[in-house]
Amino acid sequence: MLQLATPLDLETRLLVVDDDPGIRELTASFLSAHGYLVETAADGAAMRAALAKESYALVVLDVMMPGEDGLTILRSMDRATAPAVIILSVIGEEVDRIVGLEMGADDYIAKPANPRELLARIRSVLRRNQPGAPVARSAGRVYLRFGGWRLDPAGRQLLDRDEVVINLSDGEFRLLLALAEHPRRVLTRDQLLDLSRGVQADHFDRAIDVQISRLRRKLARDGADSDLIRTVRNEGYMFTADVERR
Numbered sequence: 001m002l003q004l005a006t007p008l009d010l011e012t013r014l015l016v017v018d019d020d021p022g023i024r025e026l027t028a029s030f031l032s033a034h035g036y037l038v039e040t041a042a043d044g045a046a047m048r049a050a051l052a053k054e055s056y057a058l059v060v061l062d063v064m065m066p067g068e069d070g071l072t073i074l075r076s077m078d079r080a081t082a083p084a085v086i087i088l089s090v091i092g093e094e095v096d097r098i099v100g101l102e103m104g105a106d107d108y109i110a111k112p113a114n115p116r117e118l119l120a121r122i123r124s125v126l127r128r129n130q131p132g133a134p135v136a137r138s139a140g141r142v143y144l145r146f147g148g149w150r151l152d153p154a155g156r157q158l159l160d161r162d163e164v165v166i167n168l169s170d171g172e173f174r175l176l177l178a179l180a181e182h183p184r185r186v187l188t189r190d191q192l193l194d195l196s197r198g199v200q201a202d203h204f205d206r207a208i209d210v211q212i213s214r215l216r217r218k219l220a221r222d223g224a225d226s227d228l229i230r231t232v233r234n235e236g237y238m239f240t241a242d243v244e245r246r
Contacts, residue, residue, distance in 0.1 A: 012126065013037040013054060017047045017070070018062040018088070023112075027060065030115045031122070044068040051082075057126055058084040060118070062111070074103045084125050088113055106169040108207075124170045127156060144180045146241035147228060149219070151180055158218075166218055171196070175211050179229060179239035188236040212237060 014036050018024040021042070028038040039054070041047040043065060050056075059082075063070035070087060077085070084106045106125045109118055144151040148161040156173055158166045168176065178195035179187070187195070189208045212229055219228050230238045 012057045015056045015059045017041045019065040044073045056083040060086050062088045143246050145244045183239045183243040186232045186235050186238045
């Protein structure tokens with residue numbers, strides 16, 4: 001049954017970049033049926049031409065393309081001004097996923113991608129990156145506070161002591177939430193994968209290491225405590241802060 005578009009979907013422009021015309025058009029057709037304005041590009045040159053003409057909320061970018069591959073394209077993008085990016089990586093291509101995350105991709109999904117999973121990932125990333133999203137303060141809403149930070153699970157936001165929203169990718173947010181909900185407890189990489197991505201997620205230990213590194217840098221801004229996430233050798237990671245629920 002056709003799913004109705006959510007308000008966030010309406011008038012949201014996406015760009016699907018894939019050298020395979022069949023995958024490109026099927027993906028575009030599926031996302032269009034869910035309310036998005038979708039355009040496609042077959043390679044890096046076509047993608048840059050599209051970005052020069054239009055503003056996009058998100059790019060779905062295939063890694064394995066002839067000539068200029070997706071990672072090279074991602075590397076050339078100004079992540080401060082570019083749209084959000086979800087990279088598509090062939091199952092088992094661990095290096096592609098690691099490098100993509102290090103370059104600032106907002107999420108990754110293995111190919112062949114399940115269309116409904118891709119749709120869910122797109123919606124999740126767009127919610128996180130929605131500009132000017134208000135910080136709701138409703139009665140009964142639970143926040144996690146630690147070391148001057150406030151984590152809002154319902155609003156999917158991290159705010160500093162000045163109430164400034166810190167930009168986190170969807171994967172970084174889910175990982176931080178998993179850590180903050182289990183403070184002062186050693187969690188293995190497998191446990192963190194299960195908690196942040198679900199038990200059906202592909203096991204991909206290095207993705208956790210990459211996102212932990214990025215979280216540490218963001219949590220250490222403005223002289224804040226840089227040791228909130230401690231590495232426990234041969235075991236995993238521990239969230240060292242006292243977490244208060246309000």
